[in-house]
Amino acid sequence: MDFRDPFFLLLVFAVLVVAAILLVGIGSFGRGGEFNRRHANRLMRWRIYAQGVAVALIVLYVWLRSRGAT
Numbered sequence: 001m002d003f004r005d006p007f008f009l010l011l012v013f014a015v016l017v018v019a020a021i022l023l024v025g026i027g028s029f030g031r032g033g034e035f036n037r038r039h040a041n042r043l044m045r046w047r048i049y050a051q052g053v054a055v056a057l058i059v060l061y062v063w064l065r066s067r068g069a070t
Contacts (some may be wrong), residue, residue: 011054014050014053025040025044025047
């Protein structure tokens with residue numbers, strides 16, 4: 001794990017995006033109201049897409065590291 005590795009930083013950014021979308025979704029669900037009614041499903045779809053990208057990047061990162069690529 002090298003914090004200067006651009007691919008690792010991209011992976012961390014992808015995970016943080018997933019966490020941010022999740023927190024916005026949980027916050028809007030907890031408050032309820034018009035925003036939640038209008039955007040709950042959209043936020044869930046965005047989270048699923050972002051999570052898929054993040055998981056794919058994690059798998060690719062682990063695979064590249066196991067092959068000795070930097």
